[in-house]
Amino acid sequence: MSTVVVQFCALFERLRQRLALGCPDAASPAGWLLVQLGLLLLPSSALLASFLLFPALLLGSLRRECPYWRDPWNWPLIAAGLLMLLGCFNAYSGGLALSGLGNWIPFFWAFWGFQPYLADAKARRRMALWLVAGTVPVVVTGLGQLWLGWQGPWQVLGGLIIWFVAPGGEPEGRLSGLFDYANIAAAWLALVWPLALAALVQPGLKRGRRLLVLAVVVALVAALVLTDSRNGWGALVLAVPLVLGPLSWPWLLPLLALALLPVLLSVLPGVPTLLQDPARSLVPESVWSRLSDSRYASERALASTRLSQWSVALQLISERPWLGWGAAAFSVLYPLRTGKWHGHSHNLPLELAVSHGLPVAIAVVGLVLALLVVSQRCASMSLFDRAWWAAILIVVVLHGTDMPFFDSRLNIAGWMLLAGLRSRIGEPRSNDSVTVL
Template identity: 75%
Template sequence: MIQRIDAFRPLEASRWGWRCFQIGLFFLPSSALLASLLLFPSLLMSSWRSERPFWRDPWNAPLFLASFLMVIGCFGSYSGSLAWVGMGNWLPFFWAFWGFQPYVSSAEARRRSALWLVAGSFPVVLTGLGQLWWGWQGPWQVLGGLIIWFMTPGGKPEGRLSGLFDYANIAAAWLALVWPLALAALIQPGLSKLRRGVVLGLVVAFVTALVLTESRNGWGSLVLVLPIVLGPISWPWLVPLLAVGLGLVIVSVVPGVPLLIQAPVRSLVPEGIWGRLSDSQHAGERALASTRLSQWGVAVQLIAERPWLGWGAAAFSVIYPLRTGKWHGHAHNLPLELGIAHGLPVAALVATLVLALLIVALRRGLTRLFDRAWWAAVLTLMVLHGTDLPFFDSRVNIAGWILLAGLRCLLRPSQEGCQKGCQERSLDSELGVDA
């Protein structure tokens, strides 16, 4: 077992750091605490022996400048001490972006990391299905109550799968970021029939769980990643098929379409999909202040009032009720949330970094299957953060910065291989894949 864990350890990674990192990834979907007990030591070990100082990598410059502006802004923040507490959502992860890179510096290491995330996500799927289908409920405790899972019977909100997460949309965000990695695990060449059958069962469970979250963002991610992961060879047949399917869904939900046309189309599209997308069950009931448009409008106003250093972390949750009479914890858009909390320069620096990583990696070519899946996972997270903020869940946040670290490593010259003395058998042979 240890030999398999040590296989394809990147040149830059220490043996114990590599072990802690992989096992930490496996525990991450189930418990941020358990994962952190392993990932934090791996981060310390990689930082201690790193041959690439933080300040020498130009990709770290936007994060360094953003950190400086965030700290300056805290001194005059509207939200007081909450501004300093909110720094915990950012500064440690700026460090992690650099510190985790040795563990995802090679194609084999990224593939191994992807498979650990997929395998570790099975408890999320299992508990979510059990929650909806078999009435499982918590709280479940381990380690004397140090770790508690609050399982709501029937899901949270009612009827929507949430599993080990606090809310269905957060569970959907996790499943969405893992979905392209799971798809790559399924279609990689050379798997034996038995192994491919096992992976197929897991992927079917993933898709089922993601659909049952009833998250519109999650549903979109199922479609978004398909042409990316499957690659250009699939586009001649996949793109027309997706176009027809999406066309039917659009016709079934867009208001104003004649009933003579819409009714037969809705008979082809599952009612749960077009009903959820058209939000017909809430039509006319929601106040404007409860909608994304209202939240974004207020967010823009707040940024205009304090554009340079922002109001401080968590300020939106304090100010929004005062201006609208409705409470919301955040702006449901990451650049807007950053702009409110820390100012436009910080929002621009962080957003530009992510966009630049995606664009440069795409321009350099994504020839490997798991590199396409890795890129698709980052793109999915970026899209999700356009209308929600799942990064407030520490598990999603940690995974997101690890994915960004791997994307940064994609831009370096290839440094494939493993340490001398490393197990020579490749991950391909472990999975039954031809080298």
């Protein structure tokens, strides 16, 4: 028994030493270990990840050279947080308004507190790889539920953690894995896809490791396709030129355009039958019918469509533009006005404006867009920084027609990515290693 204990302790020490490598100067060494393990567990369990990420966040907030309120990038979040609190006093949604702040205000702090762990390109690369590695259980369980008939619930820690893996996917026939719904699984896989692609094409990778990464990437792409999410399919295409970089565009963009031409001809309205029929013979019916929404168009009532939800959201904003109706108010008001229930407006800027008012929506959305623009221009980008930037852009695009951030795992990952963009701004050029493909 003593020999086993000694071997285990030696293995643990080697793992600790390996995790300790690459810790940025401004980061807590203990927090550095916790963040890596937290990101590894995040796709599988937000609860387990939080037990690691929360103390890392506390450590990342201590002994900072620049206090929270002195960083101009935090000022929009401070203003938004104060307005959100003020709006709770006259919220239509009552107590839901106060509890709904949990989706926002703690993450305004996390945006700042995680920055020391993402202070250089090497640190961001390591965190990206942990997110890719942590996604493997999502892919495996998703493929298992569709191809092998796996189903939950699966429990660990005496029922503290329960995975409700739906047999055949949720909804039926669409991969959902460890997530509650296929569109949420697709959002997570779309977020990780640019990071996985960067891991695959990075130079200097040994053959055995590249084959392993290739297997993970192929499985991830298969899982993303099987979610049957149009947003996810779009993310597959969008990420490729962004990650590979401008030097690849002269040959890559024409190739992508040629590959997408049959898909466009098969789904765009007004295309002559002479062109559309051959295109649909090349493109799988499951793809062109999903993209054209022909499977569901005849079944949907107007009140169940995005256009109806956005129209009602705009009406609600016009009625209370300054402080909004309170968090979760849309789910209360939409049934009263349409007779159909929907939990949100399927658009993040609209949802923010309905819940907390136009000033809050402008502050938060403006901050994210400014981070994307400024971080892209401030210095030359390494391969993994391009992938990091692409992941944020994909998350932004996804929130134009859906609201995956209501899943806590995506919310945590999204704010972690935003913290990485903030850390990149002002980073010395000598710290950036440009990867040319």
